[in-house]
Amino acid sequence: MRKPFLAGNWKMNMNSATAVNLAAGLAKELAEIRTVDAAVCPPFVYLQSVSAALSASDIAVGAQDVYFEGNGAFTGEISCEMLKDCGCRYVIIGHSERRHVLGETDALINRKIKAAIGRGLLPIFCVGELLEERDGGQTNAVVADQVRKGLAGISSDQVKTITVAYEPVWAIGTGRTATPEQAQEVHAMIRGLLGELYDPAVADGLRIQYGGSAKPGNTAELMAQPDVDGLLIGGASLKVEDFSAMIKTVAEKQK
Numbered sequence: 001m002r003k004p005f006l007a008g009n010w011k012m013n014m015n016s017a018t019a020v021n022l023a024a025g026l027a028k029e030l031a032e033i034r035t036v037d038a039a040v041c042p043p044f045v046y047l048q049s050v051s052a053a054l055s056a057s058d059i060a061v062g063a064q065d066v067y068f069e070g071n072g073a074f075t076g077e078i079s080c081e082m083l084k085d086c087g088c089r090y091v092i093i094g095h096s097e098r099r100h101v102l103g104e105t106d107a108l109i110n111r112k113i114k115a116a117i118g119r120g121l122l123p124i125f126c127v128g129e130l131l132e133e134r135d136g137g138q139t140n141a142v143v144a145d146q147v148r149k150g151l152a153g154i155s156s157d158q159v160k161t162i163t164v165a166y167e168p169v170w171a172i173g174t175g176r177t178a179t180p181e182q183a184q185e186v187h188a189m190i191r192g193l194l195g196e197l198y199d200p201a202v203a204d205g206l207r208i209q210y211g212g213s214a215k216p217g218n219t220a221e222l223m224a225q226p227d228v229d230g231l232l233i234g235g236a237s238l239k240v241e242d243f244s245a246m247i248k249t250v251a252e253k254q255k
């Protein structure tokens with residue numbers, strides 16, 4: 001049984017006061033939840049204060065990116081050790097905004113995933129197609145290629161630490177959510193591919209999140225799909241009511 005995992009990607013939002021307020025509000029709302037894994041991924045500069053605000057809570061903290069080098073002359077970058085030092089358990093790698101706005105390649109993403117695993121962080125590895133790729137019937141080919149390249153050289157033991165997040169780029173921040181059937185189709189393809197790259201038992205244990213305009217109103221239908229094991233949530237994770245409602249909806253179904 002895969003335990004559901006919902007993570008909030010705060011992106012480049014919040015300030016020092018609102019970040020701590022959001023974390024503290026979630027800690028209070030979700031204090032009784034044990035059947036769903038929850039994480040928040042604040043901007044780097046608020047990781048420490050958010051970790052402190054969540055120290056007595058089961059809500060984990062993740063970062064939105066990481067650099068693969070250990071330390072040294074890499075101006076502006078942040079290492080795995082720094083993230084762990086600030087209380088991070090997870091790190092988002094290969095988010096579509098980093099691929100398409102900041103120009104990250106599959107090869108760079110692969111190095112980051114390897115570094116994160118090697119240094120004890122749990123990667124949330126994002127993949128997803130552009131609108132023109134979907135319209136051109138390329139979805140499975142594009143996503144499969146991202147999965148293969150992102151996981152190149154990663155062993156079956158190592159891959160067990162990864163959560164895959166399928167985020168169709170056309171659904172991110174647009175209000176246009178993939179239908180549950182569209183999400184399920186790609187999730188099943190990813191799980192099948194992981195079964196080929198590793199083995200079916202490993203693939204069966206891996207969690208695959210959906211991301212792209214997930215919100216309280218569509219949480220139940222997305223999570224009802226057999227291969228949707230969680231959500232990576234942008235906009236709706238910035239409000240205590242919305243993010244906690246989504247986690248409670250999933251916890252309710254676990255009963």
Ligand code: PGA
Nearest residue numbers: 172173212213233234235
């Ligand atoms: P969204 O973002 O929920 O605002 O669409 C999801 C994401 O980019 O992770």
